[in-house]
Amino acid sequence: MIGTTGTAYGAPRTGIVERVGEPRPVDADIVIPVYNEQEQLAESVLTLMNHLASSQIEGWAYTWQIVIADNASTDDTWAIASRLASQYPGRVRAVRIARKGRGRALKLAWGESRAKVVAYMDVDLSTDIHQTGTLVGTLVYGFADVAFGCRLFDDSEVIRSAKREFISRTYNGMLRMLLGASFHDAQCGFKAMTASAARHLLPYIQDDEWFFDTEMLLLAQATGMRMYEFPVRWIEDPGSTVNIPDTVRKDLKGMWRMNGTLNRMRVAATA
Template identity: 85%
Template sequence: MNTAMQTPAAATSQPPATNGHANASVTTISGDSIASSINAPAAVNASSIVERAGEPRDVDADIVIPVYNEQEQLAESVLRLMSHLASSQIEGWAYTWQIVIADNASTDDTWPIASRLAAQYPDRVRAVRIAAKGRGRALKLAWGESRAKTVAYMDVDLSTDIAQTGVLIGSLLYGGADVSFGCRLFDESQVVRSAKREFISRTYNGMLRVLLGAAFHDAQCGFKAMTAPAARHLLPYVQDNEWFFDTELLLLAQATNMRMYEFPVHWIEDPGTTVNIPDTVAKDLKGMWRMNGTLNRMRLATAA
């Protein structure tokens, strides 16, 4: 069995041992060390949200679905997720929730569909329209105005089995984790995807471990969540607004000794994905170079 990260000794509670993956102990670094190691915190400019349908609610979990030109599958995915969340609550793991559609600059009918869903299900769905593209930007803005105890996100294609949403959220609400996320690279994970995507993913995550000391195994699985305090602590310092956002978030969480719970998932690749792999790889490499400098400065700040 793979060993993920061990919960720090200072923690008084452990994330649920679903398939037995807890978090790696890392060096404690204060939030001040982040600030002194990054030129300037990345501002979350609320004015970048140009339209809203519905308002944030006081719930246990805001589950954000970032979308760009997803008119074909948005409604079906939201209704499917909503039905699962409404019917799958179990005693001891129950939580209140709201689905948040974060439309980042779609040019098709994605926003009208999102608005209609929010109007039809005002207690279950809200939507925000953002002026510029970028998954990281969408998550910063949607999470930044959340009033929930935890914030999460998943891809609109629901590639990760939504039956595991309870583990994603429950490990934060009931298990003592600060950050939780799915992993497609554990032996226990059940993954269906092309050999090309598998090779790229394993190579990228291997580079993160070797070059940046990542203790986690899968930086880019689109199935992540954080507590509200963790989000408030980390988001102002995450500079990337696109696909490297996930990696940067996890590296900063690890560097600041947050309790991280990584668990195996069932995941099926969407053959219609629109990710530009060469462009994403180039930006990821640039992000890794930048984060290497940031983490080195954080270590020096801690040692001083």
């Protein structure tokens, strides 16, 4: 059953073991999933919060809440997250999740949201936060169901290593060639969905880790959702802890699984 816009939906609450602050019926929940990010969490959250407080300069007006989703950190990340949520009630809330996995963190944080739009961005703020208005406003004002940044358009401004550029272009090329993806960048950590789109998609997304983004976009495309992909300004975080070989292996496994899923959806649609 599809609920009403602005109500909690989706993931079971049991995956979240601790909360500071409660979901609010705002225009947008902006989730920052984190794992062992004690060094940069506070600075990033305060930078984003100060920017959002003056978001009208982007040409969009919307109410918001930042949600820090700590997925089983073993350092002081949760202490910092809970302190920020206590210091800035209504603007920042924090949830602590029992197990690792960015996809899991997003499912759980988005799943209890009361916002009209659910979004996320990486804690390193690699994507220019001045583009948050485009990400969120496009959905708040009804122009699309899913919005996401792209680092691979000709007019995207990207600073990153040649190795990561090659891996990204190869992976996204495979998605287009093998799975018929119409989008260009599945992996940019700058995405948003309407509450309605999230209610439709979250129950069917199986991956709990890095393939979550790809699966979300493929399912959105397959179900005919309106998707808006826009060029971003993006700077690689040299301190990223992503395990590239492990991520590539899991992405290939996810692509194999999604090929079967999409084929079954096509068969069902013609039955």
